[in-house]
Each structure stands twice: as structure tokens, then as C-alpha cells.
Amino acid sequence: MSQVPVTVLTGYLGAGKTTLLNRILTENHGRKYAVVINEFGELGIDNDIVVGTDEEIFEMNNGCICCTVRGDLIRVIGGLAKRPGTLDGIIVETTGLADPGPVAQTFFQDDEVRTRTRLDAIVTVVDARHFLLHVDDGVEAREQAAFADVILLNKTDLVSPEELARVEARLRQINPYARLHRTQKSAVALAEILGRHAFDLKRILEIEPDFLEQGHHHLHDHDHEHCDDPTHDHHHDSHHHHLENIGSISLTSDKPIDEQKFQRWISTILREFGTDIFRSKGILDISGASKKYVFQGVHMMMDGDWGNLWKDGESRMSKLVFIGRKLDAEQLRRGFAACATR
Amino acid sequence: MSEPGFAERLPPSRRVETGAWVSGLTYDRTGRTLGVACGDGRVWCIDTTNDSPPSPPEPAHRGVSLSIIANPSGDSFISGGDDGRLLRHGDAARELESFKGRWFERLAGHTKTATLAAVAGKEIVVYGASGRRVLGPHPSTVADIDFSPDGSRLVAAHYGGVTIHVLKPADAAPRSLEWKGSHVAVRYSPDARFIATGTQDNALHVWRLATGKDMQMSGYPVKVKQLAWSHDARFLFGTATSLFTGWPFAGKGPEGKPPIQFGDEGAGIMTAIAAHAADSFIAAGFDTGEVQVGDSKTRRSAVIKLAGDGQVSALAWSPGGWSLAVGTDQGVVELIDLRR
Numbered sequence: 001m002s003q004v005p006v007t008v009l010t011g012y013l014g015a016g017k018t019t020l021l022n023r024i025l026t027e028n029h030g031r032k033y034a035v036v037i038n039e040f041g042e043l044g045i046d047n048d049i050v051v052g053t054d055e056e057i058f059e060m061n062n063g064c065i066c067c068t069v070r071g072d073l074i075r076v077i078g079g080l081a082k083r084p085g086t087l088d089g090i091i092v093e094t095t096g097l098a099d100p101g102p103v104a105q106t107f108f109q110d111d112e113v114r115t116r117t118r119l120d121a122i123v124t125v126v127d128a129r130h131f132l133l134h135v136d137d138g139v140e141a142r143e144q145a146a147f148a149d150v151i152l153l154n155k156t157d158l159v160s161p162e163e164l165a166r167v168e169a170r171l172r173q174i175n176p177y178a179r180l181h182r183t184q185k186s187a188v189a190l191a192e193i194l195g196r197h198a199f200d201l202k203r204i205l206e207i208e209p210d211f212l213e214q215g216h217h218h219l220h221d222h223d224h225e226h227c228d229d230p231t232h233d234h235h236h237d238s239h240h241h242h243l244e245n246i247g248s249i250s251l252t253s254d255k256p257i258d259e260q261k262f263q264r265w266i267s268t269i270l271r272e273f274g275t276d277i278f279r280s281k282g283i284l285d286i287s288g289a290s291k292k293y294v295f296q297g298v299h300m301m302m303d304g305d306w307g308n309l310w311k312d313g314e315s316r317m318s319k320l321v322f323i324g325r326k327l328d329a330e331q332l333r334r335g336f337a338a339c340a341t342r
Numbered sequence: 343m344s345e346p347g348f349a350e351r352l353p354p355s356r357r358v359e360t361g362a363w364v365s366g367l368t369y370d371r372t373g374r375t376l377g378v379a380c381g382d383g384r385v386w387c388i389d390t391t392n393d394s395p396p397s398p399p400e401p402a403h404r405g406v407s408l409s410i411i412a413n414p415s416g417d418s419f420i421s422g423g424d425d426g427r428l429l430r431h432g433d434a435a436r437e438l439e440s441f442k443g444r445w446f447e448r449l450a451g452h453t454k455t456a457t458l459a460a461v462a463g464k465e466i467v468v469y470g471a472s473g474r475r476v477l478g479p480h481p482s483t484v485a486d487i488d489f490s491p492d493g494s495r496l497v498a499a500h501y502g503g504v505t506i507h508v509l510k511p512a513d514a515a516p517r518s519l520e521w522k523g524s525h526v527a528v529r530y531s532p533d534a535r536f537i538a539t540g541t542q543d544n545a546l547h548v549w550r551l552a553t554g555k556d557m558q559m560s561g562y563p564v565k566v567k568q569l570a571w572s573h574d575a576r577f578l579f580g581t582a583t584s585l586f587t588g589w590p591f592a593g594k595g596p597e598g599k600p601p602i603q604f605g606d607e608g609a610g611i612m613t614a615i616a617a618h619a620a621d622s623f624i625a626a627g628f629d630t631g632e633v634q635v636g637d638s639k640t641r642r643s644a645v646i647k648l649a650g651d652g653q654v655s656a657l658a659w660s661p662g663g664w665s666l667a668v669g670t671d672q673g674v675v676e677l678i679d680l681r682r
Contacts, residue, residue, distance in 0.1 A: 052443045056501065058542060079424050082408070083363075084382045110542070
């Protein structure tokens with residue numbers, strides 16, 4: 001059964017999501033998309049299907065926030081699956097204040113949704129002019145940036161180059177790993193946002209063999225130190241602000257990793273801190289294995305699989321990335337180091 | 343399965359290819375016509391008394407035909423679609439409701455009281471002897487509904503539990519039974535003592551109506567999307583297992599007792615289930631396309647359709663109980679004659 005790729009579109013109110021959707025729906029791309037929106041807006045509909053739904057956030061009975069799903073999406077995807085012909089993609093627009101967690105988790109948690117569809121990428125549209133205003137008055141703007149695989153830094157024509165640099169630096173502090181496109185009026189080649197295979201374990205390495213070292217590494221390490229040290233906090237308000245801070249941590253190891261130790265460790269970490277870990281990704285050199293082990297997760301949900309063979313002469317490094325809130329770098333570093341084969 | 347001549351021992355059947363996902367099928371009250379709701383918006387009315395291949399009808403819904411039931415107050419069928427329309431079929435289809443942007447995914451009918459209920463988002467539209475009523479809004483979109491056996495009540499499953507609406511007298515307050523989580527299927531027991539739901543948490547939940555006490559049966563590999571009580575209310579079956587799995591509700595109930603299990607291993611995961619209205623038979627369809635009929639009394643089962651044709655998406659017994667209709671997600675309909 002072929003799985004329909006799903007793109008999740010997030011972004012603060014007014015960032016340019018609707019403009020982007022209109023672009024997708026009206027561009028002559030010869031593909032057929034279904035778009036799930038919160039309500040019927042002024043959308044050009046030709047070949048495409050537009051479904052309006054209320055976001056229904058369903059927690060599981062165990063009360064675990066990481067098992068929270070979008071009930072309406074499960075229903076809509078079940079309905080779309082019954083249509084004849086194959087969709088080229090489903091695009092899910094979330095409300096401006098939405099936490100991207102439940103949407104993403106729906107694609108791990110629900111068996112039917114998992115069978116019929118695959119999460120392709122989380123795309124976050126950021127308003128260059130207003131991001132710095134929003135980023136500190138609620139968690140939403142930060143979470144949306146943190147979850148992203150692709151960030152459209154939009155409305156760049158409305159800010160000065162200096163402002164743009166500040167916004168970009170702040171975005172990179174939150175999420176150094178997303179692909180970032182500077183746009184005006186949400187104009188971006190659709191190939192940059194659709195069909196990214198950002199969640200496809202087998203393709204992560206093929207498309208982005210160096211996804212953990214995209215030149216942001218440097219910046220990120222620096223910013224990370226910044227996050228860790230309250231005295232570096234430029235916002236004087238705040239311990240609270242610091243605790244709520246969203247950032248990323250990357251860990252590397254040049255020693256082969258013991259598979260069992262790693263599985264035990266990562267499942268404990270995700271179980272205990274999954275609420276605060278938005279995204280995790282990794283490529284591991286498992287001792288004794290000829291293939292790379294790749295994994296990625298959203299909160300507590302995690303998928304792992306064997307990827308490509310290590311090439312001759314390739315340096316067998318293990319790399320792990322966590323994006324989240326209140327990440328304890330030292331604890332993660334120690335825990336990961338202990339997974340190395342002795 | 344490797345037994346020679348196995349296929350020859352299957353009951354006779356008639357096959358119709360609709361070409362689109364079968365989202366629901368049902369016999370009309372006479373059993374002469376089978377109504378089939380399909381993913382391409384068509385609603386087929388297949389004459390079961392005549393073997394000639396039916397010609398495809400014009401699509402009734404602009405989108406997907408999501409649901410179909412026998413008209414509880416007459417001949418033919420009622421169907422719902424993702425075009426927000428509820429249609430009464432007959433010589434010509436008549437529009438009963440049109441809700442822009444809502445989906446008519448779940449319908450229920452009660453023939454004795456000639457009452458029709460249709461879910462439209464968080465609300466339920468009810469047509470009965472006293473006219474049209476709208477129930478709700480409920481805390482979330484209603485996932486499933488079912489009439490009590492006497493038709494005096496209608497239960498709605500939604501996020502956070504179920505709501506029991508009293509249809510007569512119309513001004514009686516509804517009763518809420520709470521259990522956190524999303525409830526995706528609901529069925530009254532035929533003796534009206536219990537209400538069972540299937541949940542997003544891969545479990546069954548059952549309330550004992552006399553006391554309001556509830557119980558949970560968990561450990562299913564996926565969510566239980568369809569439920570079936572045996573006609574005598576002795577056993578509750580659900581999909582999502584590889585064998586017939588029936589929880590015993592006779593006497594004091596299932597607390598502390600294991601479920602009965604029977605069936606042929608290897609058929610796959612059960613995706614559709616339907617109980618015979620007057621006997622201890624249960625029909626089960628699997629994700630492999632296989633269909634088995636089990637007997638909750640003897641705990642034996644027989645394969646009546648081999649694997650293939652996609653996964654079984656709908657099952658319906660004929661009113662007399664001699665024929666079983668099977669629909670699959672690849673658009674295949676089989677009418678299986680069980681008289682032998």
C-alpha cells in the first residue's frame with residue numbers, strides 16, 4: 001500500500017500560511033493534494049480537495065501528553081483514504097496557536113493513519129517582522145520553530161537586514177537543523193516544502209548526508225552554551241524564561257555504540273523527558289554493524305531502523321540531536337557517553 | 343489452507359466489483375436489495391434475487407459515500423456522504439439534510455419505532471414519530487451511535503465517554519457515562535444491560551447500566567473499530583484480534599474471567615465484525631480479505647471467503663440470516679449464500 005505523504009503547516013497567525021496554501025492550490029503542478037484547514041477560507045480549489053475541520057485534541061486515557069493526537073485528523077484521513085485515485089499529498093494546516101506535537105504524534109500513534117500516510121515534514125512559516133515580538137510571550141512560536149523540518153522565514157521585505165539577522169539568529173538558537181528559506185509573500189519552490197521525506201529514516205541520509213553538520217553546528221554549540229548559563233541570559237526577567245527556554249543539543253561519539261545500552265538509555269530518556277523533547281534524530285555507529293542505525297522521534301514516539309552501509313573510509317561517527325525545552329545537556333551527554341562500547 | 347479442494351468447499355457466492363472502497367453495506371428490510379456505499383460517491387442497489395451483473399449507478403454523493411443503513415421507516419436506504427448530505431434513496435434520491443462542511447459518517451436506524459439518527463459533527467439529527475430533533479452538541483465530534491434494543495434511547499460515543507439520550511419522553515435529561523479518552527465505536531447489549539465502546543487506547547470499555555460501574559478490557563494491538571454482541575448478549579466481540587475473542591457477559595459478567603477464543607490462526611487482523619440477529623453466529627472479516635463465520639456456542643469457525651480483494655471493510659447479514667454480504671477496500675462485494 002502506498003503511503004500518502006503529509007505535510008504539516010504551522011506558523012503564528014498572519015505569518016503567511018494561507019498565502020502559502022493558496023500558492024500550493026493554484027500553482028500548476030499537475031498534482032492532486034488534499035488540504036485540511038481549520039475552516040473554509042478563500043481558497044482557490046481546482047483539482048484539489050479542501051476539508052475544513054475543528055482541531056480536536058484527544059488525550060489517551062493514560063493521560064500522557066505524548067500520546068495526545070488530533071482526533072479530527074484521524075477521521076479526515078480515514079475518509080480521504082476511501083476516495084478513488086491516489087492523492088499526491090495531504091497538507092494539514094494548524095491554527096496559529098497550535099502545539100505541533102499532537103499533529104505529528106497522530107502519524108506515529110494511530111495505526112490506520114500510519115498505514116495510509118506518512119509524515120513528510122513539518123513546515124513552519126515565520127513572520128520576520130513579528131517573530132521577535134511573539135517569541136517570548138507564549139510558548140507557541142518557539143515550539144513551532146522547534147518542531148520544524150523546514151522554516152519559511154517570510155516577509156523578509158518588511159524588515160531591515162539587521163532585523164532579519166536577529167530573527168534568523170534567534171530561530172537558529174531554537175532550531176539549528178531545519179532548512180531555512182527566506183521568502184517574501186510565502187514564495188518558495190514547492191519542492192522545498194513538499195516531498196521532503198524529513199521523517200523517512202531510509203532517506204534521511206540520502207538527501208542530507210550531513211544533516212547534523214550544516215554549518216550551523218558552530219553557531220548552535222555557541223548558543224547552546226548560552227542557554228545553559230543563566231548569566232548569559234540577555235532577558236533580564238528571568239529565571240522562568242530560562243527554564244522555559246527552547247533549544248537544542250547535539251551529541252557525538254567516535255566510539256561505537258552498544259545497541260542494547262543505547263536502546264535502554266534512549267527509551268528511558270524519552271519516557272522521562274519526552275514531554276520536553278520535541279524532536280530527536282540520530283545516526284549511530286552500532287558496534288559490530290555494517291549499516292548505520294538511524295532513528296527519529298517526536299516527544300516519546302520513536303522510530304528506528306537500519307540505514308545505508310558505512311562506506312569505506314567514512315568516519316564512523318555517531319551523532320544525536322535533541323530539540324526541546326529545559327534539556328539537561330550534561331545528563332544527556334553523560335548518558336550517551338555511557339552507551340559507548342567499552 | 344493447503345487442503346486440496348478447499349476452495350470447492352466454500353459456500354456459493356456472487357461477486358460484484360464496484361471499483362471503489364466499500365464504506366458500508368446493508369440489506370433493505372425485505373432482504374431483496376443490498377445497498378452498498380462506495381468511496382466514489384456511488385450508492386449501489388443490488389438486486390439479490392437476480393444474478394445479472396448490476397450496472398454502475400450515477401454517483402449519489404459528490405465525494406465519498408460514507409455510510410448506509412436500511413431505511414427504518416420504509417423501503418430502500420438512507421446514505422450519508424462527505425458532501426454534507428443525507429439522502430433517502432428510492433425511485434429517486436431525496437435530500438434529507440445538507441450541512442456544508444460536515445460529514446455524515448455514522449447512521450443508525452430503529453425499525454420498530456421507525457426512527458433514523460445521523461451524526462453531523464458534534465450533533466445528531468434524529469427523525470422519529472414526533473418529527474425532527476437535533477441532539478447535542480457533544481464534547482467532540484460523535485464517533486458512533488447506537489439505539490437501545492427498544493429504541494427508547496440513543497447512545498453517542500465521543501471524546502471522554504458516552505451520552506445516552508432519552509428519545510421518549512423527549513424532555514428527559516441525557517445521561518453521561520465518563521471515561522477519559524476517545525471512544526470510536528459503541529454498541530448496546532441486546533439485553534440493554536450494558537453499553538460497550540471501542541477506544542483509541544486499543545481497548546474495550548463497558549458500562550453496566552444498572553449501576554454505572556465500568557470495566558476495561560485492554561491489550562488489543564490496534565484500536566477496536568467495530569463491536570458485536572452475540573444475539574443472546576452472552577458475549578461481546580470486537581475487531582483488532584486475529585481470533586474470535588468474546589468476553590463473557592452472562593451471569594455476573596466478565597470480571598475475573600478470560601475471554602473465549604476460537605477461529606483459524608493466520609487470517610490476519612480482524613477489521614470487520616457482525617453478529618447474526620437470531621443465532622449464535624458471528625461473521626468476521628480480516629485485513630487479508632478472508633472471512634470466517636464463528637459460533638459462540640460451539641466455539642468453532644469456518645472460512646467462508648478466502649484471502650484476497652483487499653481488506654474487509656464491511657459485513658452485513660441478510661434479515662433472514664441466510665446470506666452474508668462482504669465489502670472490501672478494493673471495491674469487491676461478495677454475497678455469500680450460507681443455506682447449505
